[in-house]
Structure formats: C-alpha cells, structure tokens
Amino acid sequence: MNAADAVALSTSGNQTRQEPAPKPLIAISGVEKRFGGGEIRALSDINITINEREFFTLLGPSGCGKTTLLRMIAGFEHPSSGSILLAGKNVLGLPPRARSVNMVFQNYALFPHLTVAQNIAFGMEMLNWAKFEISERVAEVLTLVRLEAYHNRKPAQLSGGQQQRVALARALAPRPQVLLLDEPLSALDMKLRKEMQFELKQLQQETGVTFVLVTHDQEEALAMSDRLAVMSAGRVQQLGTPQEIYGKPVNRFVADFIGEANLISGLLLGRQADVTFSVRPERIELATASAPARLYGILQAATFLGADTLIEVEAGGGIIRARLRGVQMAAPGSEIGLFWPDDAEWELRE
Amino acid sequence: MRLKTTLLLLLPAVGLIFLFMVIPMLISLLYSFMTANVYGGVTMPFTFGAYVQMLFDQDFSGNLTFMPDYLLIMLRSVYLALATTILSLALGFPIAWYIMCQTPARRTLLLTLVTLPFWINTLIRTYCWILLLRDSGLVNGFLQYLGLIDHPLPLLYNQPAILLGLVYTFLPFMVLPIYATLERLDPRLVEAAYDLYASRWRLFQRVIWPLTKPGIAAGTVLVFAPALGSFLQPDMLGGGKQLLIGSLIEMQFTSSRNWPFGSALAMLVTIAVVLALILQSRRRKVMEARA
Amino acid sequence: MKMSGMAKLRPFDWRHNPGFGTFTALMIMFLYAPLIVLVVYAFNANRLVTIWSGFSLKWFMQVVSDGNIKLAAETSLIVAACATVCATAIAIAAALAFERGWNFFGRGIAVGVVMIPLVVPEIVVAITTLIFFSMLGMTIGILNLVIAHTVFCIPFAMLPMQGRLRSMGAAYEDAARDLYGNEWRIFRRITLPLLAPGIISGAILAFVSSLDDFLISFMVSGAGNTTLPVYVYGMMRQGVTPEVNAISTILLLISTALAVLVFLFSRPSAVSRTAGAAASAVPSS
Numbered sequence A: 001m002n003a004a005d006a007v008a009l010s011t012s013g014n015q016t017r018q019e020p021a022p023k024p025l026i027a028i029s030g031v032e033k034r035f036g037g038g039e040i041r042a043l044s045d046i047n048i049t050i051n052e053r054e055f056f057t058l059l060g061p062s063g064c065g066k067t068t069l070l071r072m073i074a075g076f077e078h079p080s081s082g083s084i085l086l087a088g089k090n091v092l093g094l095p096p097r098a099r100s101v102n103m104v105f106q107n108y109a110l111f112p113h114l115t116v117a118q119n120i121a122f123g124m125e126m127l128n129w130a131k132f133e134i135s136e137r138v139a140e141v142l143t144l145v146r147l148e149a150y151h152n153r154k155p156a157q158l159s160g161g162q163q164q165r166v167a168l169a170r171a172l173a174p175r176p177q178v179l180l181l182d183e184p185l186s187a188l189d190m191k192l193r194k195e196m197q198f199e200l201k202q203l204q205q206e207t208g209v210t211f212v213l214v215t216h217d218q219e220e221a222l223a224m225s226d227r228l229a230v231m232s233a234g235r236v237q238q239l240g241t242p243q244e245i246y247g248k249p250v251n252r253f254v255a256d257f258i259g260e261a262n263l264i265s266g267l268l269l270g271r272q273a274d275v276t277f278s279v280r281p282e283r284i285e286l287a288t289a290s291a292p293a294r295l296y297g298i299l300q301a302a303t304f305l306g307a308d309t310l311i312e313v314e315a316g317g318g319i320i321r322a323r324l325r326g327v328q329m330a331a332p333g334s335e336i337g338l339f340w341p342d343d344a345e346w347e348l349r350e
Numbered sequence B: 001m002r003l004k005t006t007l008l009l010l011l012p013a014v015g016l017i018f019l020f021m022v023i024p025m026l027i028s029l030l031y032s033f034m035t036a037n038v039y040g041g042v043t044m045p046f047t048f049g050a051y052v053q054m055l056f057d058q059d060f061s062g063n064l065t066f067m068p069d070y071l072l073i074m075l076r077s078v079y080l081a082l083a084t085t086i087l088s089l090a091l092g093f094p095i096a097w098y099i100m101c102q103t104p105a106r107r108t109l110l111l112t113l114v115t116l117p118f119w120i121n122t123l124i125r126t127y128c129w130i131l132l133l134r135d136s137g138l139v140n141g142f143l144q145y146l147g148l149i150d151h152p153l154p155l156l157y158n159q160p161a162i163l164l165g166l167v168y169t170f171l172p173f174m175v176l177p178i179y180a181t182l183e184r185l186d187p188r189l190v191e192a193a194y195d196l197y198a199s200r201w202r203l204f205q206r207v208i209w210p211l212t213k214p215g216i217a218a219g220t221v222l223v224f225a226p227a228l229g230s231f232l233q234p235d236m237l238g239g240g241k242q243l244l245i246g247s248l249i250e251m252q253f254t255s256s257r258n259w260p261f262g263s264a265l266a267m268l269v270t271i272a273v274v275l276a277l278i279l280q281s282r283r284r285k286v287m288e289a290r291a
Numbered sequence C: 001m002k003m004s005g006m007a008k009l010r011p012f013d014w015r016h017n018p019g020f021g022t023f024t025a026l027m028i029m030f031l032y033a034p035l036i037v038l039v040v041y042a043f044n045a046n047r048l049v050t051i052w053s054g055f056s057l058k059w060f061m062q063v064v065s066d067g068n069i070k071l072a073a074e075t076s077l078i079v080a081a082c083a084t085v086c087a088t089a090i091a092i093a094a095a096l097a098f099e100r101g102w103n104f105f106g107r108g109i110a111v112g113v114v115m116i117p118l119v120v121p122e123i124v125v126a127i128t129t130l131i132f133f134s135m136l137g138m139t140i141g142i143l144n145l146v147i148a149h150t151v152f153c154i155p156f157a158m159l160p161m162q163g164r165l166r167s168m169g170a171a172y173e174d175a176a177r178d179l180y181g182n183e184w185r186i187f188r189r190i191t192l193p194l195l196a197p198g199i200i201s202g203a204i205l206a207f208v209s210s211l212d213d214f215l216i217s218f219m220v221s222g223a224g225n226t227t228l229p230v231y232v233y234g235m236m237r238q239g240v241t242p243e244v245n246a247i248s249t250i251l252l253l254i255s256t257a258l259a260v261l262v263f264l265f266s267r268p269s270a271v272s273r274t275a276g277a278a279a280s281a282v283p284s285s
Helices: A003-015 A066-074 A116-126 A131-144 A160-172 A190-207 A218-224 A242-247 A252-257 B003-031 B049-055 B068-100 B104-119 B122-133 B138-145 B159-183 B187-197 B200-228 B232-237 B245-253 B259-290 C020-042 C058-065 C067-100 C107-119 C122-136 C141-168 C171-178 C183-212 C215-220 C228-237 C242-265 C268-281
Strands: A024-035 A040-051 A055-059 A081-086 A101-104 A178-182 A210-215 A227-232 A235-240 A262-265 A276-279 A295-304 A308-315 A318-325 A335-339 A345-348 B056-058 B064-066
Touching: A024 A066, A024 A210, A040 A066, A040 A210, A040 A235, A055 A066, A055 A190, A055 A218, A066 A081, A066 A101, A066 A178, A066 A210, A101 A160, A101 C171, A116 A131, A116 A160, A131 A160, A131 A190, A160 A178, A160 A190, A190 A210, A190 A218, A210 A218, A218 A242, A227 A242, A227 A252, A235 A242, A235 A252, A252 A262, A252 A345, A262 A318, A295 A318, A308 A335, B003 B259, B003 C067, B003 C107, B003 C122, B003 C141, B049 B056, B049 B068, B049 B259, B068 B104, B068 B159, B068 B200, B068 B245, B068 C020, B104 B159, B104 C020, B104 C242, B122 B138, B122 B159, B122 B232, B122 C020, B122 C228, B122 C242, B159 B200, B159 B232, B159 C020, B187 B200, B200 B259, B232 B245, B245 B259, B245 C122, B259 C122, C020 C242, C058 C067, C058 C242, C067 C107, C067 C141, C067 C183, C067 C228, C107 C141, C122 C141, C122 C215, C141 C183, C141 C215, C171 C183, C183 C228, C183 C242, C215 C228, C228 C242
Parallel strands: A055 A210, A055 A227, A101 A178, A178 A210
Antiparallel strands: A024 A040, A024 A081, A227 A235, A262 A276, A276 A345, A295 A308, A295 A335, A308 A318, B056 B064
C-alpha cells in the first residue's frame, strides 16, 4: 500500500461518520524545549489542539521532537516555556500519576514478573479501585483485545503482537481520557503491522478515547489518523487531516516527506521562476491529443509494477516520476510529453 | 528521584565508609608523623622519624647511615607484584580468549569454573601450596617416588613460592575483566579483519590487543594493588624469611610495636596504589577519546 | 577474488584455536589440583599427612567437636550474619541512589568513596581500622568486627545490585508511574521484586567475603573474639596437621556451596557484567 491508497482508505472511513463539533481536549500552546543553556532547541513554538474522541498523530523523522512532545503530555518531560492544558486544566508540574493520561511504551514495558491480568490490573490498583471493579474491568478489556485465554500467562510467554495488545489493554483499563502511543508498531513485522493499524483504528472508535500516536511511518499516519501534525526539527510543519496534508502540502518538506512528490520549478512550466509546484506521481498521465503536454522530457526508465508502471523522465535537469495505469511501453531515450489535471498541481508556499 | 531522596539514600553507605575508612586513613597519616609508644600506639612529639627510618638508621648521636634493608623489601614487593601481574596476564589472556570462543552455555560453565576459587578463603588456598611444596609434601614425595631426586627439594619458603601463591590467588581477577572486554567484541569485526590481515598474529596485534586494552588495564590494577599489599602469601609461603611490605607492616602492629613506622609504610603503599589507579584512569580516558 | 560460495582451501574459523583449549584445561586443573589434594588429605586416616593409610572421617569428628573451633565458628557466623544484613540494606539504598537517583554534582566522588574498600590493599584497611578503634578506645569485641566487616561488605553487596538495576532499566518503573503508582508502591511492587536476584547475589557475596576474611579480622579482633579463619591461621602456624586439613576442607566446602548458590541466582552474563562493573568501578573518576 502506498500513501495514495492510505489516504483513500482513511477518506472512505471518515465519509460515513457524522461530524459533531470537535471539543478540544489537549491544548498545547507556545511550547518550547531548550537544552544546554538555550543552545539546543528540541521544540520551538508548538501550538496544537487535540480534540475529544480524536485519533491524532505526530508524524516526523527521527529527532524531530515528536517523542519529546508526547512525553510532555504524559508528564515525563517538562516544557521550558509554554503551557499544556488537559481538559482545561494546566498540567504544568503535575507528575504522570496525576494526569488522566496513559502511555503505551515503545518496548511495551510489561512487568515481567506479573501475569497479563495483573499487568492490566496494575493501574486500577494504584488508583485504589474496589476489587470487584478491577476484575470486572480486566475481563472487559481482555475481551476488547481478544486475549481472554491468556490472562494467566507471563509476558515472556507471549508473541510480539500479543504483548502489544496487553500493553494497550493495560493502558486503556483505568479509563484514561487520553491514550499515548510511542511508535507502537515499529517492533512488529509488515503483515502484523497492517493488521494492527486496522485494529488500533477500530479500538479508538469503539472506546472513544483520544489517541495520540507518534510515528515516523507516513503511511501509518495517513491510514489511521483523523488529523495529524507533520513535524521536523522541533517545529510543526503542517497540521491537518490526511487529505489536506497529502493533497495540499504547505512546503517542500511536507510534500517530500508524505508520499512521493515531484517538485517542479515554475520555470519548467513556463511560469514564474521562483515558485515550486508539487505534483503527485499517480496524477501524471502521458500526454494525448485531448490532454496536451505541460512539459516534455526524456524517458530514463520504465518499471513494470503489475497494476502500475513507474516511469522516470528527465526534464530540466531533474527526474520526474510518474505512475501510469496499465502497461504503456515506450523506449528509453524517447521524448515523452506529460500531462496532469489542474487540481493535481499544488503551489508550495516555500 | 529527587535530590534529597538520593542524598538520603547515599548517606549510610558514604557516611559509614567515610567514617570508618577515610577518616582512619587520615588518622594513620597523622600517626605516621608521631613517635612510637613503648606499649603500642603513639605519643608526641611529631617527627619525620618514621619516614627517615625507611632509608636510614639513626644511632643515639643522631648520625644517619643509609640502610637499604627496607628499600630492598619495598623493591622486592614491587617486583613480585609486577611479576604476578605479568604472569597473570600471560596466563589469563589465553584463557579469556578461549572462553570467549565457546558457545554461551559453555562460557557460563567455564567462567564459573575459573571464578569459583576466588570464593574460597585465601588462607586455605595458600595453605594448599604448603601441603604440596613442603619437604614432605606431595611434589617432593612424587619426585622421590619416581627416583628423580634423593633429598627433598626446597620448594617452599622462597620467592618463587610466593610468586606462585600470588599468581594462583589473583589469576581469576585478571581473567574476568579481559573476558568482559572480549565479550563485547563484534565477531563480524574479527572476521572482516581476518580477511584483511590473513594472519592470526596480525589479527591479534592490530585488532584484538587494542580493543582489549581497557580490560587488561582494569585487570592489571585489580591484580597489582592487592599483590603489592599482600600478607598471607609472603607470610605463609615465604616462611617469614622473605619479607614483603605487607608482612613488614603487619609486624609493626604486632611484634615490633612501631605504629608510626607501620603507618608510614601503609601510606606509601596506598600512594603507590592510588598512583597506579590514576595512571590507569588517565590511560583509559586517552583510549576512550581515541576510540 | 574468492567467491563466497566456494569452500576455501583452509577454512578459517577464528574461533578454532588449537592449543588454547588444552591450555585452558591445564590452567583449570592448576587452579583446582591443590584444593583437591587438600580434600583428599583430610580424609587420610594417618596422622602423618604424607602416608596414606585409609579413608577416615575421624579428623572431621575431632575438629567439629573442638570447643575452640566451635566458638570461633560461632563468632564468624554471627559477625557474617550481622555484617551481611547491615551491608545489604545499606547497599540497596546506595545502589538505588546511584542507578535511579538524581545525577548530582560530586556523584563520581561518592561512587569512589563507596568503592574504597575494594581498591585499597587489605593490609592498609586492616591497620587503619585498628588504629581508629584503638584511638576511640573501642574494645567491645564483636561490635568492632561487625562494623569492620560491614564496611568492606558494602561494595561487594552493591555491585550485583547495580548490575541488575542497569540491566533491567528504568522503563518498568516509568510505566508504573504512568499507571498512577507513587514512589513507595512502585518500589515495593515493581523495583524490589525485579531487583531481588541482585539483592540475593549481593547478600551472598557479602556473606562469603565476611566469612573468608582473615587479615582484617586478625588485626581487629580482641582476645575472646577470634573468627574461624584467624583461629585456623593460628593452627597452621603450629604446623601441618590433619586437623588443619579437616577444618580447611569444611571451610572450602562451605565457600563452594555459597558460590554455587550465587551462580544459580545470577544469570550468566551477570557474572561478566559484575566483573565489568568492578573493573570499571576501580578507576573512579
């Protein structure tokens, strides 16, 4: 599955849902994180609002600050300046145990000496719930993640996917307002990852808990999120729905990071020289009489991928990639005309 | 964890050791500058006498004559400690290497075997050698039985016996740190290096030796320091004829009743050990900086 | 260039070193042979140690019923037990502070101070303790020994605990904090159970160190408070006798049993990690 398909998938899911007015749950304003006496800025001027019942993702390459921000919501890190409000309450200085926020850690951190059931019960025990309440809720959550038969096992006896579901169950059991997930699928293999993406999305919709996910995998982000924030070098580059981010990238970084994008200088298109346009490969077609070419280039390579053919065309000193439907053979070295509809092209602001 | 909790948790350990180790060492330093009391202990006045006594003999009119006896003892101690260290290294490195080349299950077994003697009382381990090496001991008995000798060989109560006892005691101390560094070696690195150098000796020289230097350095200090201050081995295997610093110090607090002199000697040994430590830590910093 | 698929003329497995195995085997024999000799001699019925005249347990019987030896053994056990309890408790606190605590200025010095008993030669430890006690005028026998032993047992007990805290990592405790635990409950339900193997190893290490100690006990103990090793030393000074062999064998077996216990409780790599920790703890800067 590529990025385009991911967007299509999430669009189909969202279209059928009613859209009540979103109520903000987490308000991050002006948050900064500085190290080394102000020398290093891990986060600069972060302003994000996350709503109730929302699946929100922080997406970005390693080192962009997304995990730091997540840990700030959890209470493990503190902003150098700015504020974080949880349901209207300022959580500055509050330790993790005072926040109705639970986290699924990257390596799950399941207590190895406790059984699955004891792991799940832990949070509720710390909150001093009544015994019968706890056992009821543990059973409920085990059913939710389909691990009823494993309640007496120790984490070491479970597979990676099962451990992850226990970690989820453990975090959801105390009914938190927010669930944080730190790259939860990175340790799983490809097939399992696809399954879990679907399961996580379902889980979030069923429970109605706000999910905040951190990942570097843009396909994952586009497939699962209601909204996402693309981050780089400690800043939010763009915030919006998957469709917005994919179709209308705000700058080069976002266009390049999300899916594949051709960044074409205005000069090549006979327009202003200092403007860059982004065009997605799957929107490009071969020029025909009814679809006249916007530009011409020399075909470098054509790769048959089954449903698509990927071609690389050299034009103006750069390579333009296009995904063509079906098999369309042309000889490398020949001149090719490329066309795309008006709405496939998007002007980048910077 | 907050600062206050951290400091509070550390207080018993640091406090106790400070009170019963650091302060006593300072007091010993003080004592080394005082005069010996006839009944043991010290009295005034303050003097450098103890330190002078190390090198010179002072007669009643205050004339100093150079007396090499104690210097000899110190040199002998350093020599034996060095010899122990080098021998332990020569013997211990191949052992550590061999263990590293085994499967993990066998490694545990071998490591256990090598470290087990460490847990047994040094007294007993040293005594065993008396059993073996004395005139009516096993070795002599065996050699006589074979007809190779008529009279028992004086295997005990000399320097080689002490050296044997020291190496025997401290060999595991050398194997463990070296093994710890070897364990961290990436096997792919070794294979790639062998492809490059195509000779075991070169492989060792260019790749393995530099990488294990930290472990060797650690092992050296772990062996040299206690060997320098060892008491049991020279006392039991040297028969009191071959004095080392350790036994010399002990004497000052038992039979000789010269506490200032004993303290002075102890300070000397401590300084030597601390110097060795600082040297090793400096070299380690250099090596780490280079790495 | 060689093709990787082809068998090489002389396959090089750098793990295969001829002679090293034999050498190691010889070295291991070297380490154990004297001990085995001792044990064999202890069962020798003959008073003359060199002549074998049959298997006998009589020296063990004699030694076990000797009043002085029993007293010394009692003293050793009491001192070791007290020192172990104190040292282990203190070591747990210190290990937690070092591995989970605030990284304060001077932490390196604190580590160094705690490691001093391991670094300074035993003879120096022994005489400085003697000097200190005599200066304070402390002549309450067993207390002196307990204090002296506790002091050098602390770093021994602490090393395996540090190793264990490092290897288990702080992630579990963070997860527990996220799940609404307060510090004390987290310590009791998460940290302590997971630290348990380290605590047990540390306690056994401390116990063995105390039982085995000779030099410090020799200097510090008063008239009525000899520990077993000190008493045996006195016996050895008087010559090689089968009684000495017997009591030495008993001590040997006890130490071995305890050492085996430690190895059972610590996972294999913990052994080398403890060694690594000890090795890196030594230069404390």
